[in-house]
Amino acid sequence: NWMNPKTASMVQELVKEKAVEALKKCFASRMEFGTAGLRAAMGPGISCMNDLTIIQTTQGFCCYLEQSFGNLKERGVVIGYDARAHPPSGGSSKRFASLAAAVFISRGVPVHLFSDITPTPFVPFTVSHLGLCAGIMVTASHNPKQDNGYKVYWENGAQIVSPHDKGISKAIEENLEPWPESWNTEEALKSPLLKDPYQDVHTQYFKAIQKHCHHREINKSSQVKIVHTSVHGVGHTFVQSAFKAFDLHPPYAVEEQKDPDPEFPTVKYPNPEEGEGVLTLSFALADKEGASVVLANDPDADRLAIAEKQESGQWRVFSGNELGALLGWWIFHCWRQQNPDTAAVKNLYMLSSTVSSKILRAIALKEGFHFEETLTGFKWMGNRARDLLDQGKTVVFAFEEAIGYMCCSAVLDKDGVSAAAIAGEMVSYLATKNISLSQQLTTIYEEYGYHISKNSYFICHDQDVIRSLFDRLRNYGGQKDSYPTECGRFSISAVRDLTTGYDSNQTDKKAVLPTSRSSQMITFTFSNGGVATMRTSGTEPKIKYYTELCAAPGNSDVTHLKKELDDLVDAIVENFFEPVKNKLQPKPE
Structure with missing residues (x-):
């Protein structure tokens, strides 16, 4: 990998030190491309995320797409990235995204490359919105800071499932030698095949989620104070925009965590699923501002955690299953207000993964809509939702216990940005009735079973x-x-x-x-x-x-x-x- 002097010198250092084990770790086996794409540490060698492995992966993916779609050169692909960077190896999400773009452009494929960081949900949204063949998001989501990842979406707007992973994997093995133009990011970035979808997608995404805002008047007048943290990731500006789209008062942003920072200086692990530790600064800000609810995204803003201050003064961090119950109840409540015709419920679907709470099944049994469970992972829910939508069904909600929520079928994957706005509206609505999230959760359990x-x-x-x-x-x-x-x-x-x-x-x-x-x-x-x-x-x-x-x-x-x-x-x-x-x-x- 001599084209990148940083990874080259890392390898030379290891050779000089005769660090056999470390070298084995880097070079003994290639990262496995699976249905979740790739996720590994940034660094030298075929077991890590670096310029060379990104080029090899993209060459394989490109060839696989050429075999799968006769019209790839008309339709093209979208590439997005988060704010991760690894100075020692010179690796960053932005660098990897531009290398991936260069590979596609060298084969005459139009690339919609975002000019700035975006939340992961923007990529599947763009695939569907522009009718593209595929999407790539360069992110390691909530993994530790040294990691990065390469997440792949198919033309249906959902993550890939088998057998695509096997097909892509085989194509990568067959295209390991970098093509001459694959390194040439400068040429690629000047190519007429390169487009920046940022403005258009930003506008269209917020227009799409606005359809899920049902209580504009309440939102405008609401006195509820909400704190939001993006945990040094991409979420801040997008959640602010989502609240604006819903006419909600902007949430208070945790100052120390609102700007993207690949070092994640204030948290041990940038994973809001870990609860308390990641939310310490949010609780402090909420106490200072008199806010009762905290919303937290993971660094690529596809997941959402929520905490609420209890009467005792303690903070309660809701589990992914409890939030699934609250959001599922709220979305059904809003849907029913919009659709008083009792027959329409027969067309309505909610999904969750098999290891998630069965609360939606209990609500569905009582209310008459359909509930289905899928295998673990949003790729299964996204693909199943697509099948149901194609059959003319209405899919209003899907969730998994790992704080992943799909509250809007414009994105067939988990989306922490639309979920944050929809949760904000739910909090505002309940506040007008003087009901807390904890009380509402108890009401749901009383009605449908604990x-x-x-x-x-x-x-x-x-x-x-x-x-x-x-x-x-x-x-x-x-x-x-x-x-x-x-x-x-x-x-x-x-x-x-x-x-x-x-x-x-x-x-x-x-x-x-x-x-x-x-x-x-x-x-x-x-x-x-x-x-x-x-x-x-x-x-x-x-x-x-x-x-x-x-x-x-x-x-x-x-x-x-x-x-x-x-x-x-x-x-x-x-x-x-x-x-x-x-x-x-x-x-x-």
Whole structure:
């Protein structure tokens, strides 16, 4: 990679120091291109994100698109990027985006390259808005500062799913030698094939989300004070614009975190899902300004966290599932006001991933709309939403417990910008009735049944240990293809195994959702209304478990329900994890 003197000198240093292990780490194996694209540290070598690996990836992607679309040269692609940068290797999202643009332009493909940083949702929005063949977003979302990523969208405006990942991966392997023009970003940036969609998309995006603003008068007069943090990422100006589009008072911005800073100086990890630590400065500003609600985006603004000050003076950070309940309730409430005709509800859909709360299922059962679950990850919800929209259905909401929300079908992916504005309107509306978010959440649970969840994980670097854990569950008590029928004092009423494709609830015992041999995932349903899923993570060395107790409406003994769930989790850890427990590390406190 001598075209980049910085990565070259990093390699020369390692050679000089005879740092064999470090060199192996950089050069032993190529980053794997999967359905989430790429995500890795910036640095030298084929296992890292750098100028060369970006060129190789884009050459492969370009060739794959040429095979897939006869009209790629008429339609083109969009490329966006966040504010990440890694001075030691000279890598940055902007640099990677311009190299990717140069690759496409060298093949005569029109490129819509944003002239400035944007939130991730702008890329899928642009693909749909301009009818392009594909989109690339250069971002590592909420990962640590040294990482970067390359996220890919298909012509339908959703993230790619299999078999595109395999096809792209193969094409990358076949195009490793950089094409002569691929390095020439200066020429590319002067090319008539290069367009800047920034202004047009900015206007059209806010016009599209405005359709989801239903209480303009309330928003204008609302006295509610809201704090927003973009955690040193791209979100600040876009959330300000979204509030403006909804006629909401601008949120107070956390000064120390509002400007993009690739060093993320005020947070250990720039991930609002981690809760308290990331929100410390937001709470301080809220207390100073007398604000009751805090909204936080992750650095690429596709996810949203919310906290609210309680009467006790403590801050409550809502879980992703609790926000799913609140936003789902609110969006249905607004939709019903707009559509009083009772028959229309038969055309309405909400989605969530299989490890997320089943609260939407409970609301759908009572209100008469459709609820569907998909595999984990927004790529599945985005693609399913596209299918439903193409069939003339209305998809109003989709969410996953990892604080991802799709509140507007103009973006078929999670979108923290539109979610922030829609949450702002919900807060303003509830305030006119003197209701807090916490109170509204209780009302939802009282009406549709309490849904209490508890999720965690174990760290495990050994694939054999993971395999033996899951194999034991599939051959329980030493019997082949038999699953446990109980777990401690809890009896199991159904099992779905999305690794093997088994589902005890189906007549033919075959799972309806797509299955994948390459990842482990088993869901147990208990006769007390409990649901537990154990799965391996696609991006981290973790065995995750997700549990939820779904109570019937009217059962409001929360203390008892919480204890029941705690007991269920203890039983799962004791009975299902026990044989390999000494080889697992618990989640760090």
